[in-house]
Amino acid sequence: MIANEIPAIANSLWSASANPTPPCPPLEGEAETEVAIVGGGFTGLSAALHLAEVGIAATVLEAETPGWGASGRNGGQVNPGLKEDPDTVETRFGAEMGGRMVRMSGEAADLVFSLIERHGIDCAAARTGWVQPAHDARAMETARTRVGQWARRGAAVRLLTASETADILGTEGYLGAMLDERGGNLHPLNYALGLAWAAQRAGAVLHGASRVTGLKREGERHVLHTARGRLAARRVLLCTNGYTDGLAPPMARTIVPVRSVQVATAPLGDNVRRSILPGGHAASDSRRLLLYFRLDPQGRFVMGGRGAYDTAGTEHQMARLRQVSRELYPQLGDAEWTHAWGGYVAITADHYPHLDAIRPGIMAALGYNGRGVAMATAMGRVLAEWAAGRPEAELDFPVTPPRPIPFHFLRRPAVAATVALHRLRDRIGI
Ligand SMILES: Cc1cc2nc3c(=O)[nH]c(=O)nc-3n(C[C@H](O)[C@H](O)[C@H](O)COP(=O)(O)OP(=O)(O)OC[C@H]3O[C@@H](n4cnc5c(N)ncnc54)[C@H](O)[C@@H]3O)c2cc1C
Known part of the structure; x- marks a missing residue:
């Protein structure tokens, strides 16, 4: 349980199969550091590790x-890459900056797998490839364009026919797919914990149970307040993504937190497991309301998709994911569903992550739009x-600069309306 x-x-499922958490006592009393990091997810932990590796004192407050x-x-x-395709990124940000963004996001999976290897992180990492199957003709055209653009840049990406896709997925529901061999999968919590151990070994300081409730400038330093301590730092990194609170306005208004949920079965029998x-x-x-699915190393089937803000809606979405799983894979039949959980992703208005200068000496990275395993790790390094x-x-x-989303106070009804519209468009194919 979380x-x-x-x-x-x-x-x-990930909490139930987690490795030990490194010791991270709450911040107590007065402390100093070069760089204070708020938030201990991939972004903050990657930042802490990369700073510690070059000998810069970093303290994470989680x-x-x-x-x-x-x-x-x-x-x-x-998943390597940004949501937008490489040509679109370069058109919008120019050949120089856009090219760097494409390269950095395309290589983000390399960074993840190389950190895992270099630091011996035990997180069931498997670089087996990431498949993006197309559910209709328009999506197939998008896959063709995407594959062409990445292939021109030398990436290990190719287009699969309907029958190749069926072989890889073990279901016939799709018209074809993009196969991105740069991607793969891992145990996310154990990857995060492995980054935390590695950051600590490299010299970073980690404090848990240390919510930052105040952030003030005092002369040359920024002072971060927690319930029982104060940390002074030269620079501050805000790495709170979908969990951003009111600490540094207007940061919370630059994203919309949206709940995503997953359900998982007990380990499947060998025959069923081999067919998925x-x-x-x-x-x-x-x-538009994407489904994401995989097996874990024990052969559990894990399916994810959009959740809801309230408990009844969330439970309804979880039941729907179990139903969709059985439609895609009838062989799941009466498999036992043992886990169901969720959390918040951060959506931005332009679908790009943001690197926001909040105030002098304070930088935030957030808004991975549900695609942050690779990108948050890479943004932590930036x-x-x-x-x-x-x-x-x-x-x-x-x-x-941080760009607050207009009418942000209407975000919950706006998300509900958008979800309903996406569901309808997915159903009727427009
Ligand atoms: C259900 C689900 C499925 C997803 N699936 C995928 C996937 O398969 N592939 C993929 O690439 N991405 C996926 N994502 C997105 C990905 O998990 C995120 O983009 C990524 O983890 C963001 O990392 P982060 O470090 O920026 O934020 P987080 O991991 O959310 O960490 C933010 C941290 O900040 C802390 N915090 C907040 N406020 C404060 C404060 N005031 N003081 C101290 N600490 C604070 C919080 O406690 C939290 O631990 C998924 C997300 C969800 C929720």
Whole structure:
């Protein structure tokens, strides 16, 4: 169970199979550091590790425990690239910056798997490839374009026919797919915990149960307040993504937190297991309300999709995911469903992650739009480079002012309306 979480989304498979958490006592009394990091998910832990590795003192303040947020709850699918295709990114941001963003996001999975190897992180990492199956003709055209653009840039990406897709997925529901061999899957909580151990070994300081409730400038330093301590730092990195609170306005208004949920079966029998994703691929499909699915190393089937803000709606979505799973894979039949959990992803208005200069000396990275295993790890490294003094113009992502989303107070009804519209469009194929 996820500690300090509401029961409807707390029964996590990853928490039930987690490695030990490194010791991270709460911050007590007065402390100093070079770089203070708020939030102990992939973004904050990657930043801490990369800073510690170059000898810069970094302290992580996490409200709960490392990996407590989305990083410890997600599908564990390592998906390279941004949501937008490479040509679109380069058109919008220009050949120079856009090219850097494409390269950095395309190589983000390399970073994840190389960190795992370098630090011996025990997280069942498998670089088996990521499949994006197309559910209709329009999605197939998008897959063709996407594959063409990545292939022109030398990436290990190819288009699959309907029958190749059926072989890889073990279901015939799709017209074809993009296969991205750069991707794969892992145990997300154990990856986060492994980053935490590695950061600590490299010299970073980690404090759990240390929610930052105040952030003030005092002379040359920023002072972060928790219930029982104060931390002074030269620079501050805000890494709170879908869990962003009112600490540093207007940060919370630059994203919309949206709940995503997953359900998982007990380990399947050998015959059924061999018939589903036999090559161990991770899949996330092309629907507007996308389905993402995989097996875990014990042969449990794990299916994820959009949740709801309230408990009844969330439970309804979980039941729907079990039903959709049985439609895709009738052989799941009466498999026992043992886990159901969820967490918040951070959606941005333009569907890009943001690297936001909140105030002088305070930088935030957030808004991975549900695709942060690879990107949050990579953005953590960008934050570390900034905190170590690299000029903003040389970073791999553009630094922007925070851009609050207009009518943000209407976000919940707006999300509900958008979900209903997406569901209808997925159903009738427009
Ligand atoms: C159910 C689900 C499935 C997903 N599936 C995938 C997937 O398969 N592939 C993929 O690439 N991405 C996926 N994602 C998205 C991915 O998990 C996130 O993009 C990524 O984990 C973001 O990492 P982060 O470190 O920025 O934020 P988080 O991991 O959310 O960490 C933020 C942390 O900040 C802490 N915090 C907040 N406020 C404060 C404060 N004031 N003081 C101290 N600490 C604070 C929180 O406690 C939290 O631990 C999924 C997300 C969810 C929820």
